[in-house]
Amino acid sequence: MNVLNRWMVAAGLCLAACSTGVLAGPVMDRVQSQSVLKVCIWPDYYGVTYRHPRTQELVGIDIELSAELARDLKAKVEYVESSFPTLIEDLGQDRCDVAMYAIGMLSQRMEKLAFTQPYLRSDIYAITTKSNAVVKQWSDIDKPGVMVAVQAGTFMEPIMLQRLKSATVVKIKLPATRERELVAGRVDVFMTDYPYSRRLLDNADWAKLVEPPEPFSVLPYAYAVKRGDDAWLATVDAFVSRIKADGRLQRAAGHHGLSAIVVR
Incomplete structure (x- = not known):
């Protein structure tokens, strides 16, 4: 079973759920009650979630899109520094609500976390x-x-x-x-x-x-959440569907030089 099929099985989302945008659930209840969306980022990921060493400003496609997600949810965004080695623990320990730093959809990660549909892919x-x-x-x-x-x-x-x-x-x-x-x-x-x-x-x-002379190992990237809250997964996945449809994904990718790897 390829990675995209594994995502569909793991997500277990129905079309009706994905179209509603915001669903009730533990994480959504907390986000709405506190009006805060906690987003895990890796601040050394250039073009994605990068802290400029001189200005300390956070820039990148997922800094831009996490702000869009928070705006859609009528919440303010709070960034939590993470990394690929600590990703699973950070989500599992509820240090953040969603990881938004181009998470590669690896089989071993998909066994521990739930993923949205992919929005980028890279060799x-x-x-x-x-x-x-x-x-x-x-x-x-x-x-x-x-x-x-x-x-x-x-x-x-x-x-x-x-x-x-x-x-x-x-x-x-x-x-x-x-x-x-x-x-x-x-x-x-x-x-x-x-x-x-x-x-x-x-x-x-x-x-x-x-560069490889032919595709070597192309991997889709998505947003990751803790397993067990299908409503929250559906909410974040619906956001990905919206930004693909309304142009926000393509615009953000263009701002940061990533248009070539967007999953449309």
């Missing part, structure tokens, strides 16, 4: 340095001795561990970063997705993008 890309003599094209990556970095907890980690047969996968855990490891020469290349690749190409003159 895997490689970043190396322009001066790197080891990796110049995609076919250079999976070779003996090549050190391939992945951010721990991201969807790239299990995929690269499975797909690479000769290269060595290096898991990068915070506070270490893939960029520092690459520039220092401790790895030859790191794997990332479309939004994060934009960060390097926009801001680092040393960065070189290596």
Whole structure:
């Protein structure tokens, strides 16, 4: 069963529920009673939920769209810092009502969380340095001795561990970063997705993008909520349907350079 079919089974939503927009349920009751929507974000996700290091301003497609969701629910948005390694715990412990930072719909996450329909999708890309003599094209990556970095907890980690047969996968855990490891020469290349690749190409003159010659591992992104509250899932899913239909998704994607990966 593919990921999209798994989403439909896991969601268990009827068309009538999805069309109503707001349904009663524990999370919705709390949001309405407190007039606050708690949104988990990862503030280092360029183009998605990114805190500018100089201004400290939060920007990105899901900063814009989370404000739209809060406006639709007549609530104010409250951001809760999260990360991919802590995502399941943060939702499970009710630290936030919804995770809105382009959550990849991985099977292991879908077993623990409930997902809306996808709104973005991305393949895997490689970043190396322009001066790197080891990796110049995609076919250079999976070779003996090549050190391939992945951010721990991201969807790239299990995929690269499975797909690479000769290269060595290096898991990068915070506070270490893939960029520092690459520039220092401790790895030859790191794997990332479309939004994060934009960060390097926009801001680092040393960065070189290596694209797969054909689709490598395209993954849909969605919003995630705690399992067990189907009414809240239907409410957030209905929001995704609305922003696809009324143009808000496409406009927000255009503001942040992500139009190419929108799921229409």
